[in-house]
Amino acid sequence: MHMTNNGTNQLTPKKQEATKPAHSKFWVNAHQYFDRVFQTMNLDQTWRSVLSSPKRVLTVSCPVRMDDGRIQVFTGYRAQHNGARGPFKGGLRYDPSVSLDEVMALAMLQTWKNALVDLPFGGAKGGIVCDNKKLSVGERERLTRRYTSEVMPIIGPNQDIPAPDAGTDAQVMAWLLDTYSMMVGHQELGVVTGKPVVLGGSVGREEATGRGIMNVLRKFLATQNKTFTDIRVAVQGFGNVGFHTARLLDARGATVVAISAKEGGIYDESGIDIDAAGLYYKEQGVLTDFPGGDAITNEELLVCDCDVLIPAAMENTITEEVAPHIKARVVCEGANGPTTPKADELLGEMGVTVLPDILSNAGGVTVSYFEWVQGLDNYFWNLKRVQDELQRIMERAFDEVNAKADEAGCDYRTAAYTIAVGRVAEACRLKGLFP
Numbered sequence: 001m002h003m004t005n006n007g008t009n010q011l012t013p014k015k016q017e018a019t020k021p022a023h024s025k026f027w028v029n030a031h032q033y034f035d036r037v038f039q040t041m042n043l044d045q046t047w048r049s050v051l052s053s054p055k056r057v058l059t060v061s062c063p064v065r066m067d068d069g070r071i072q073v074f075t076g077y078r079a080q081h082n083g084a085r086g087p088f089k090g091g092l093r094y095d096p097s098v099s100l101d102e103v104m105a106l107a108m109l110q111t112w113k114n115a116l117v118d119l120p121f122g123g124a125k126g127g128i129v130c131d132n133k134k135l136s137v138g139e140r141e142r143l144t145r146r147y148t149s150e151v152m153p154i155i156g157p158n159q160d161i162p163a164p165d166a167g168t169d170a171q172v173m174a175w176l177l178d179t180y181s182m183m184v185g186h187q188e189l190g191v192v193t194g195k196p197v198v199l200g201g202s203v204g205r206e207e208a209t210g211r212g213i214m215n216v217l218r219k220f221l222a223t224q225n226k227t228f229t230d231i232r233v234a235v236q237g238f239g240n241v242g243f244h245t246a247r248l249l250d251a252r253g254a255t256v257v258a259i260s261a262k263e264g265g266i267y268d269e270s271g272i273d274i275d276a277a278g279l280y281y282k283e284q285g286v287l288t289d290f291p292g293g294d295a296i297t298n299e300e301l302l303v304c305d306c307d308v309l310i311p312a313a314m315e316n317t318i319t320e321e322v323a324p325h326i327k328a329r330v331v332c333e334g335a336n337g338p339t340t341p342k343a344d345e346l347l348g349e350m351g352v353t354v355l356p357d358i359l360s361n362a363g364g365v366t367v368s369y370f371e372w373v374q375g376l377d378n379y380f381w382n383l384k385r386v387q388d389e390l391q392r393i394m395e396r397a398f399d400e401v402n403a404k405a406d407e408a409g410c411d412y413r414t415a416a417y418t419i420a421v422g423r424v425a426e427a428c429r430l431k432g433l434f435p
Helices: 025-038 045-052 100-116 137-154 170-184 208-223 240-251 274-284 298-302 341-349 363-377 383-408 412-431
Strands: 002-005 056-065 071-082 088-095 122-129 160-164 232-236 255-261 264-267 294-296 308-311 330-332 353-355
Touching: 025 045, 025 100, 025 341, 025 412, 045 412, 056 100, 056 137, 071 100, 071 137, 088 100, 088 170, 088 363, 100 122, 100 363, 100 412, 122 137, 122 160, 137 170, 160 170, 160 363, 208 240, 208 330, 208 353, 208 363, 208 383, 232 240, 232 298, 240 255, 240 274, 255 274, 255 298, 264 298, 341 353, 353 412, 363 383, 383 412
Parallel strands: 088 122, 088 160, 232 255, 232 308, 308 330, 330 353
Antiparallel strands: 002 056, 056 071, 071 122, 255 264, 264 294
16 A cells, blocks of 8 residues: 655656656646646646645555456556545546546546535545456455445545546445445445435436536537537447437537447538447447448547537547647537647647536536435435436536636636636635645
8 A cells, every 4th residue: 555645756767757757648638737827827826736736646456256266456546636625536447448547537637526516525536457347246346345445545435435437336435335334234225326216326326417518518509509409419439428428418409420339430510329339339349340331430439520529438539639630619528628728729729618527527526415415324316316307407507608718708628627727726725735
């Protein structure tokens, strides 16, 4: 177990600093967005390093007995960025790309996201370096339980509440819940969100991020005197977020012309049958051979002919090389950090509206908040209440960002960051420093 507090430079040996960058591109991008907005705000500069530094980063080794009898050691992380507004909250991902820099950057984005939609949480993110698709069910369970036991000292319903992310799902959350509950000696529903409904999860959680994207996009289109029936949409990423986003938009009259998964996707200018594609992807694990359209690559999807582009896969997909070729007039970020700062500037110069991740994809953590509240109360809501409360919060957040953008004459990302960073900074100022 390796834990650091307030700073991470000591994680990189000094002799390596001259030969490779201290931090990954994604980490640098997350800090560029923060710095770009912070310097425009009239805030006390003495808090700048506090706001941009993780409070705690935990690195753990997770030895797991594999099905063939050998023991494999996996590396896991949990980063907690800023807890001034409440317990830490953020996802847990299983992916080969997971790194210390990635979870630190994602935890930072999660802090701003939670603050923007005014949830009483700080930001966190965790991950395990593994190829999720190559693990058997038993190996995934043993890995999840081992990771949970290793991060036990820093998680809990009043400390840090994990949730599903790339490569994890309700089943992984069920194992995490059971492991934690067994170790504390009682059922603790509030320790994790995104659980199966039968184990205290919330109805509507699975589709929540996609529904939040729909809510924000509908509000934005209304400012342009448009509705879903007026737009053609391309969705990159066909996991939980991408599928439900495409499904909900399709059901409300939007024409979804392109979808893709990791291996590639399909394009059909007349519209894709999303339900059929979802069933095919669930059975086959790929979209490339789906008969309902022409095969395209992920890169081709980003620059295809559409009105709204929704990058819902991973970070850094819209780069400065891709941005000039994008035909969409609106980019609605479903993934975390899909647009690099340089690409963001280019899109702005091109007149493309970007609905930023900390606004548009906050539906997932919002319903996670509902689930946390339900678990603490042991009183559960019906689907209509979940959907109505989600719509109210997402629309309120959009209205605040839209008003700030109009008032300051800035883009939506700058407006969203200004609101979010301001709220976290104010919480830090009021609390002060201990000791």
